[in-house]
Amino acid sequence: MWFVQQFLLVFVFFLIFFKYLKLRWKARSLPPGPSPFPLIGNLWTMRFNLHPETFNKLTKHYGNMYTVWLGETPLIVLHGYKAVKNALVSHSEEMSGRPVTNLMADVSHGKGIVVSNGHSWRQQRRFGLMTLRNLGLGKRGLESRIQEEAQNLLEILAAQNGEPMDVSEFITHAVANVISAAVFGHRFSIDDPTFQKLVAINQELIEGLGSKWGILYDAFPWLMKRLPGPHQKIFKNQEFMYNFIRNEIRIHQQNESLEEPDDLIDHYLAQIAKTSGDPDSTFDTPNLLQVVVDLFTAGTESTAISLQWAILLMLAYPDIQENIHKEIDQVLQDSSAITYEDRKRLPYTNAVIHEIQRFGNIAAAGVIRRSVKDISLDGFSIKKDINILPNIDSVLHDPMYWETPYKFNPKHFLDKDGNFKPNEAFLPFSAGHRVCLGEQLARFELVIFVITLMRAFRFRLPKGVTEVNTNYVFKLTLQPYPYKVCIIQR
Structure with missing residues (x-):
């Protein structure tokens, strides 16, 4: 027995030592970074998350390009505008991949737009962009939908009669209805319990992906997919969304509206029928399910949080x-609906x-890319399939x-004469081939919602509240701390 125990101890020691040597060997051609521990890499040092403050500290020691290890998987981090632009713009094609073995990939089965790769990704993304244009993005179609939801939100907030309230739920439902109109062809009542559950599940799904359990899954996918834990609920939430969408697909098929498509599901079903005999086609029901999830998830979360930041920052900066x-008041003297051109x-x-999007950046560190070819970055030779x-x-x-x-400083976007001034480092939607598919929709929503609400209301702190917390809560996205506001009609 004693001999067996000693043998096991020696075996474990040499296994760990071998793993450490393997990490050092793999690291020899990568940018420098903190020394990884065997098996867990730098996860302990990073407190099992990809926090912006952690990356800021590492940058001070290792520069604007360094390597951290998620378990035994290296992750090259790019810090600052020049490093990110060089990778995403100058090497856009080479940087267009997504990891194939992390939690997001397993949840989505590699389908859809956000985490798919290669031929499938190119087909799905091209279809998504084309369909959003056909639905009126940049024209009158979706703009009128946004105006409708902004007006509905205005009426809901006005009905609160200036009492202290948490606006987050109302904002999220309004934004969710914009993307619902695009993908499902109709809006939902805010009192609809199924819709309420869909929105809640969507938020849980996003929070789960950004949790410590999610990071552990990314580091040890072979182990975590077999272990019980909170991360398993992510798969259940995804299945709920799939079932919701399957029901919507059945309704669309029964209505037989494919000859005159009015939403993304109609367009996609027509595309499936059109390409049914094409062996290169990736248009099928599994991809349709995930495309809808991708658009609904990203289209709801990002804009809703930005609008929550907008109101919070108006409380913090009354001037x-x-x-x-x-x-x-000087420019918009009529009562017509706000348009994107009004900006x-x-x-x-x-x-x-723009400053709300910069200061209240929701993207945290961003979404991981994967090199699809060998590339050279800042003097380092980065091999294919590196995260x-x-x-x-x-x-x-x-x-x-x-x-x-x-x-928070709007002068970042103003010249000395008070004219709007763009800034090349304004990349809230990322850049390159993987730039956010819904960027233009989000821009329309922010302009129309913010100006509509600002024209109608003043935002005040509740009685007795004198300070505003403008720090963020770190999840998969960076969100404001919960707050209450008194909304006064002007």
Whole structure:
């Protein structure tokens, strides 16, 4: 017995030592970074998450390009605008892959747009872009849907009669109805229990992907997929969304509306029928399910959180809120619905909306890419199939491009004459071939929702509240802490 125990101890020691040597061997051609531990890599040092503050600290030691280890998998982190632009723009094609063995890939089965790769990804993304255009993105179609939801939200908030309230749920439902109109062809009542559950499940799904359990799954997918734990609920939530969408597909098929498609599901079903005999086609029901999930998830979460940041920052900076009111009153003197084009006549308000996206960046570090070819970055030869993280948070806070990177400052987007001024380091939707598919829709929503609400209301702190917490809660996205606001009609 004693001999067996000693043998096992020696075996484990040599196994760990072998793993360590293997890591060091793999690291020889990668950018420098903190020394990894056998088996767990740098997970302990990083507290099992991809937190922007952790990356900021590592950058001070290792520069704007370094390697961290998620278990035995290397992850190259790019920090700052120049490093990220060099990778995502100059090497857009080579950086267009997604990891194939992490939690997001397993949940989606490699389908859809967000985590798919190669031929399937190109077909699905091209279809998504084309369909959004056909549905009126940039024209009158979806813009009128956004105006409708903004007006509905306005009426709901006005009915609260200035009482302290948490606006997050109302905002999320309004934004979810915009993307619902695009993918399902109709909106849902805010009182619909099935829709309420869909929105709640969507939020749980996103939070689960960004949790410590999600990071552990990314590091040890072969182990975590077999172990019980909170991460298993992510798969159940995904199946609920699939079942919801399957029901919507059945309704579309029964209505026989494919000859005059009115939403994404109609267009996709027509595409399946059109390409049924094409051996190169990737249009099928599993991809349809995941495309809808991708659009609904990304289209709801990002804009809803940005609008929550918008109201919070108006509470924190009442002088900026007052400046917006003055500009709106001077320029928009009629009562017609707000359009996306109105931003051009409201340079200060437009600057504030951009600064809300920069300061209240929701993307955290961003989404991991994978090299699909050998490339050279900053003197390092990066092999094919290496995971790379373009740190979007570091771009939006790069002191080389932002005068006060950690302060809310609309002057970042204004010239000396008060005209709107773009900034090349403004990349809240990422860049390159994997730039956010819903970027244009999100831009339309933010402009129309923010200006509609600012024209109608003043946002005030509840009685007795004197301070505003503008720090963020770290999940998969960066969210404001819960808050209450008194919404006063102007």
